[in-house]
Amino acid sequence: MxxxxxxxxxxxxxxxxxxxxxxxxxxxxxxxxxxxxxxxxxxxxxxxxxxxxxxxxxxxxxxxxxALPIRSNVFLYVFLPTLLFQATLGMNLRRMMDDWVPILVLAVVAVFVATLSVGYALSWVSTLPLAACLLIGAIVSTTDPSAVVSIFRSISAPRRLSRIIEGESLLNDAAAIALFGLFMGFVMIGVPNPELGTAARQFPILIAGGALTGWLAARVGLWIMASFSVHELAVISISIALPYLAYIGAEQLVGASGVIAVVAAGLTLNLAGPGRLPPQAWINLREVWDLLAHWAGALIFILAALLIPRLLEGARPGDFILIGVVVIAAIAARAVILFGLLPLLSFLRLSPVVERPYRTAILWGGLRGAVTLALALAVTESIRVPIEVKRLVGILATGFTLFTLMAQGSTLRWIIARLGLDRLSPIDEAMARQVVAVALQTVREDVARTTEAYDLTHDVVRTEAKSFGERLERAVKAAEESDDILDRDRITLGLIALAGFERDRILQKVREGTISASMAEQILLEADRLLEAARSGGRSGYQRVARRSVAYGRAMRLAVAIHTRFGISAPLVRMTADRFEKLLSQQLILRDLDVFIDNRIRRIHGRRVAELLHDMTARRIEMVETGLDGLRLQYPGYAEELERRFIRRTAWRMEEREYISMREDGLIGAEVFTTLTQDIARRRAEAKERPSLDISLKRLELVRQFPLFADLDDRALRRLNRALKFRYVSPDDIIVRKENTMKNVYFIASGAVELESAGQTWRLGRGEMFGQVAILIKNARRAQVRAIAPTTLLVLDIVRFRALLDRSRALQNAVRESAEKRGIDPDRLLDDVQVPAQA
Structure with missing residues (x-):
């Protein structure tokens, strides 16, 4: 050729x-x-x-x-991995998890039901053996990702509807191809009536093996990409190799599903990539994959369509009856799942409710395409399949694909419009009218300033101002008719906008280098949770997730228990350092929310909503600062190191911005600009690693380091070490309650506590003590003490504390200072204490 x-x-x-x-x-x-x-x-x-x-x-x-070399393996090994991988990179996985039950039902159960429905229907009306009929059922049971994704993204379909059908089309290929391979084997060896239990037993192995292979390939690929992160083209090149190696490895080496391997690899990269790769490299990687998928999706349809005349050669009148049987059986099977099984699962509260209009659109949106034609082509290429079976497989699969594309695909937009799914909800429509009114008011002010600045022709200005004013009046009138929006809905919409802005600010700070890429994944996850909670739970959901974002989770508590019981500190060190950096990052972002509320949300939702959002933001800032205070008290030196790191990152970004501005103004040349920016990149690379955190506690050394025990000799220190008891408390644990009598004095070895008494609050950190006032003063006001960070305490009973106080001037001075801080006369505490002789 x-x-x-x-x-x-x-x-x-x-x-x-x-x-x-x-x-x-x-x-x-x-x-x-x-x-x-x-x-x-x-x-x-x-x-x-x-x-x-x-x-x-x-x-x-x-x-x-x-004569173009269009073979089934070209579709399955060249185009399909590209389409699947790009689709998973572009998915909002956290939103899709809300509907994981209906997605899996459509992707797995519906494939089995459609295969059986089509297979047995064909066996009743044709002379084909059951194995060949089930083979045809497996071929036509998979919806095509390239057809479904492109169509649903091009029409005004609700995002939830698009997510469900996109998730189904990505995952059901694995089930259909697995069944195809099984029944293809039966047909080639001449087994007329296959055992269906074999398919059911093999399917979980194919899925699990593919998922594990894809996850492992993605983790290895991500590690390599992170090692080469400064070389952007290398990162993109490795990402292009990843889905193909995962697909081939699963299919050829493991014997599992290559489709599931690609999907698992894409999902893993989607979740971990933003936190491991530089922001700009991640953005460019996504753009490259969008372009590749656009080309692959278009080529796969054109090349598959080139096969249609060839596959339909030799069609007989009776074959069109069989195509009708396939169409009816496949749609009926899909309808049983959508209108029978899904409502039942929702009634049993095993699945979120999928509304009837959504289910109707999903039924009509089950399009077939290149994957179905590729599987049919694989049958026609086999020399071990009987000729009549090859002929009917090609004709029936091609006829069914043409029906879904031409009949369903061309009318899907009309169906969605008839179901009313392309229209905004009443609240969204009312909000849209208000947004238009606010936007036009802003535009009118900007246009007025522009006409004055450029001294435009007054006649033109008057004409356009009149036209624009009329439009603004109509918009304002429409907005005034939207007063039926409840305050609750306005708050929810305001919180959604606020959470979205917070997410955008995080991405901006990551791109600027102020927030590290390693921390980006965690705080972006928190922002996504806030956004989803605001959508689903409104104000209460937003506040619940905000509290959870600063609380100590189960993993942290488990790390604490491991450190306390077994002395293994690595997990606790990493989680504590992550928490420190996450809280600093959240504090940095939260400071910007008030400006957004005043400049944007107030103009749309009004003063009351803006004030409420200000209050909620203030409470979030207070929670973050409380967590930071606890950590600063616990690890003061480490806090300073992290804050210096933040300042350096911000300064480098500002310095780089100045160089860019000078380059754009022509003040410096390309050579100087390159040298200066490379120097900044070098400094960033050198400071990439986070400072190390030491949380190890050696008992006697810790006691020696206490300033309170500085004047004790070695013998006294060893005796005190034996008397002291260690106690570890988790954040928010109550150490002392107001109603309990104080029986011990507590010395803070690490961590921080909050002491509340008589309406006043004090925070104490490493090296300080509490409980001495209640012991030394009769009828003292009782206090409640709560840990605000993971805290290690040294506990000393009353008798030993009094004996220690009698012979330690340093401890007496510490008691005196703590009394003065709380407004208590020190002499009342020390009136019966012996003063040790001066050394």
Whole structure:
């Protein structure tokens, strides 16, 4: 085959890809439907010119088109991994987890039901063996990701509807291809009636093996990419290799599902990539994959459509009856799942409710495409499959694919419109009217300033101002009619906007380098949780997640228990350092929220909502600062190191911004600019590692380091060490309650506590003590003491404390200072204490 003709043909396909998108917009048809129609027309035209005697000039082109090496493995090994991987990178996984039950039901159960429904329906009306009928059922049971994703993203469908059907199309390929492989084996060895239990037993192994392979491949790939993170092109190149190696490794080495391996690899990279890779590298990686998936999705449809005339050759009138049987059986099976099983699961509270209009759209949106044609092509290529089976598989799969693309795909937009799914909810419509009014008011002010600045023609200004003013009046009137929005809904919408702004600020700070990439994943996860909680639970949901974001979780408490019982400190060190940096990052972001509330939310939702959001933000800031105070008291030196790190990062970003501004103004040349920015990059790389945190506690050394025991000799220290008891308390644990009598004095070895008495609050940190006042003063006001950080205490009973106080001037001075801080006369505490002789 002439390389020139091949190159020209491929280049022409890209021209068709470029033309198809504006053509689909003009024709108001889905992009994939236009691509399929163009592919069919090209194949028919090539066959016509090759057979006609009108001209021979186009014969070489026609021969090249018809001789393109389109094989099933090209679709499965070249195009499918690209489409699956890109789709998983672009998914909002946390939102999709809200609907994981209906997604899995559609992706797994629906595939089995559709396979059985189509298989047994065909076996009743045809002479094909049951194994061949079930093989056809497996081929047509999978929805195509390239068809579904592109169509649902191009129409005004609700995001939840799009997420459900996109999640289904990504995962059901694994089930369908697994069943296809099983029944294909039965057909090739001539087993007419296969045992269905074998398929059910093999399926979990295929899924688990593929998921493990994909996760492992992604972790290794991510480790390599993070090692080369300063080389952006290297990072992107490794990401391109990742899905193909995961697919081939799962299929050829493990014997598991390559589709699930690719999906697992994409999900892993989606979750961990933003925190391990530089922000700009991650953005560029996503853009490259978007472009690759656009090309792959378009090429897969054009090339698959080129096969349609070939697969339909030899069709007989009776075959169209069988195509109708396949269509009816497949749609009926899907309807049973959507209108039978899903409502039952919702009634049993095993699944979130999927509304009837959504289920109707999902039923009609189950499009087939290149994957179905690729599996059918694999059957026709096999020399071990009977000829009649190959003929019917090609015809039935192709006919069913054409029906879903042409009948369902071309009417899906109309169906969604008829169901009312393309319209905003009443609250969103009212909000849209208010947003338009606020935006137009701002625009009018900006336009007025522009006309004054440029001294524009007054007649033109008056004409345009009149037109604009009329539009603004209409918008304001429409907004005034939106007063039926409840305050509760306004608060919810304001919180959603606030959480979205918080997420954007986090991404901006990560791009600027102020927040480290390693911390980005954690705080972005918290921001996403806030956003989802505001959407689902409104004000209470937002506050619940905000409290949880600064609380000590189960993992932290487990790390504390491991450290306390077994002396293994590595998990606690890492989690404590992460918590320190996360709280500092949250404090940095929360300071910016008040400006957004005043500048944006107040103008749309009013003063009352803005004031409420200010109060909620203030409470969040207070919770974060409380957590930070506890850690600062516990590890003062480490807090200073982290804060210096933040300041350095901010200063480097400002310095880099100045160099960029000077370069744009022409004050410095490219060579100087490159040298200066490389120097900043070098400093950032050197300071990339977080300072180390030492939480190890050696008992006797710890006692020696207490300033309170500084004047004790070695013998007294050893005796005191034996008398002291260690006690570890978790954050928010109550150490002393007001109603309890004080029986011990507590010395803070590490951590921080909050002491509350008579309406006053004090915070104490490492090296300080509490409990001495209640012991030394009769009828003293009782206090409640609560830990505000993981805290290690040295506990001394009353008798030993009094004996120690009698012989330690340092301890007496400490008691005197603590009394003065709390407004108590020190002499009342020390009136019966012996003063030790001066050394």
């Amino acid at each position: 002439d390389i020139v003709l091949i190159t020209a043909t491929i280049a022409s396909l890209f021209v068709i890809i470029g033309v198809a998108e504006p053509l689909s917009e003009r024709a108001r048809l889905p992009y994939t439907v236009i691509l399929a129609l163009l592919g069919i027309l090209i194949a028919v035209a090539a066959s016509f010119f090759l057979r006609t005697e009108l001209t021979d000039a186009l014969n070489p082109v026609a021969e090249t088109i018809l």
